[in-house]
Amino acid sequence: MKHEKGRSFYIHTFGCQMNQADSAIITAILMDGGFRVAGSQEDADIVILNTCAVRENAVERITHQLQFLRGAKRRKKSLLVGVAGCVPQHLKREMLEMFPVIDFLAGPDTYRNLPALIGDAEEGKRPAALEFRIEETYAGIDPFREVGVGAFVPVTRGCNNMCAFCVVPFTRGRERSQPFSAVMDEVRRVVEKGYGEITLLGQNVNSYADPEGGRDFASLLRAVSREAPGCRIRFTTSHPKDISPDLVDAIADSPNICNHVHLPVQSGSSRMLHRMNRGHGIDEYLETVALLRRRIPGVSLTTDLIAGFCGEEDEDHEATLALLREVRYDNAFMFYYSPRFGTAAWKTLADTVPLAVKKQRLQEIIDLQLSISAECLQEAVGSVVDVLAESESRRSTEQLMGRTGTNRAVVFDRGGARPGDRVSVLISKASSATLTGVNQGVLPAFYS
Ligand code: SF4
Structure with a gap:
């Protein structure tokens, strides 16, 4: 060279x-x-x-x-x-x-x-x-990670869904999955290095399909959970249409799989979901939410929302606000629509909603969601939660910051705990984005 x-x-x-x-x-x-x-x-x-x-x-x-x-x-x-x-x-x-x-x-x-x-x-x-290589999964490469508590393990790359607004199928190409054996090798390396949390990643992670043995995502998730009993397991991003009952069972039955599902909905209107080519309507989405809530008590749901997609009318926007009130997400990523060059929407749909209306609708969505998020945090006051400590808090070296399995940030007194420890914390206070609590002691490293 x-x-x-x-x-x-x-x-x-x-x-x-x-x-x-x-x-x-x-x-x-x-x-x-x-x-x-x-x-x-x-x-x-x-x-x-x-x-x-x-x-x-x-x-x-x-x-x-x-x-x-x-x-x-x-x-x-x-x-x-x-x-x-x-x-x-x-x-x-x-x-x-x-x-x-x-x-x-x-x-x-x-x-x-x-x-x-x-x-x-x-x-x-x-x-x-700049060519696409459908066979490329970077299997066999041992990623060089920053020292920390959590490790990302990609399991799929690319996406086949072709949502009308999204550039991912054009920038990351067709979907492909890492062989099951490569994912498990990577998980073993992460465990050996002492990480406390593994996040399985993919643009559409729950459509994982093992190219060697045909295992699906639920099967992979269970195997990772068993291989890493001292780690919390997370995954993102899920597509609602690919949340199978077996996947919900896997989360419900495995103590170290976090009770948090990021479930992008984008809109509360089935008419808009159809225009977005999301592959499901709002009724199917709500059935999935009900299944998750039934099987996983206390599950935390978060989402993505787009205000003002092509052809969105006032009633579609109202349907989104109604959905937020019904589902009560813990949190959401919220944006207004802007056409992305090369996407199906850019090619075939008129960007009909004026910018001022998009901004107004987005603000209404943000205001409502922020109030729901604050209420969700407030409801946690008085509960005892299992926190994985990540780092010193920004405010004081005497405090640590960590996250619950439901992905809520918690600040608490350090006591004898260190980053990487599992700590039992009694929640004493909630601000708009963070919980504060009292250290009740370090928990055993293994989840059971
Ligand atoms: S929004 Fe997600 S599922 Fe849809 S095309 Fe983009 S990456 Fe794929």
Whole structure:
């Protein structure tokens, strides 16, 4: 290889947990290729922006970084700048014309090429590796993770659902699953390294289908739960249409699988769900919610919502508000719709809702959800919860911050506990986003 071994790199990660997991894969690939991790962006010989294209302002957000890097490159001529992930996959080689500061591009399926791409970039070739590789799952790569309490384990990549508003099928390609044996190998490594929480990841994680033995997601989840009895198990993101009764049973029956399901609904109107190509109506969604609540008492539900999708009328918006009141989500990610280039909605549906109306509807959704979230937190006061301590709290070294299995943030007095411990906490107070409690003692490491 022509690249100079030992050059240092820094990855700036944008977007979701999937991108954080990809940055750990990129780091492992580059270290294996002889590069080393820089302590900061300023110290690095190579800076890689690992990007996300899901939100409208994705390009604006990286533009700011690229402008900064243009200045850095003037000061350090040998600095290489790469852009990886969904944005280059979406914008293709045009990105190189838009931003002369960029030296190389790598899409989500070409990270194994990065050492070679950097070599070509050093020769001034400005390479772009943007092809989809349906077979690529990065099986066999041991991701290089930050030291911490939780570890992400990707189990699917890409998505076949083609929701009308979403760029993911165009930036991450068709869905593929990691072989069951590769996931289990990865879980064993994570357990050996002492992590206390494993999050199984995929754009549509619960459509997992083992390419070797045909196991489904419920079967995988049970196996991971048994392999890691001292870890909490989470998963995201689920599609409501792929929540099977067996998956609900797996969560209900396994003490270390968290009682939290992120269940994106997007709209409370079946008419809008049909336009969005979500593959279910609101009645089926509510049946799934009822099943989860029946089988998993105290289950926490969170969701994603889009205000003002193409053709949304006042009654559709009212249906969304009614849904929020009925389901009472713990929390939600809430956005107004903006067309994303290349998606089905961008090609075939008129963006009919004026921006001012979208913003107004979004504000009503946010106001209602915030009040419901606050009530949910208030209801927890007086209960004793099982918290996995993650870090010192920002306010005091005498306090720790952690999360319940239902994914609520809790701050409590440290006592004898350390990050990574399971701690029993009596909740004494609720603010708008956080619970505060009293340490009742460290719990056994194994869930039972
Ligand atoms: S399920 Fe729909 S919203 Fe989620 S990644 Fe796939 S296409 Fe996008």
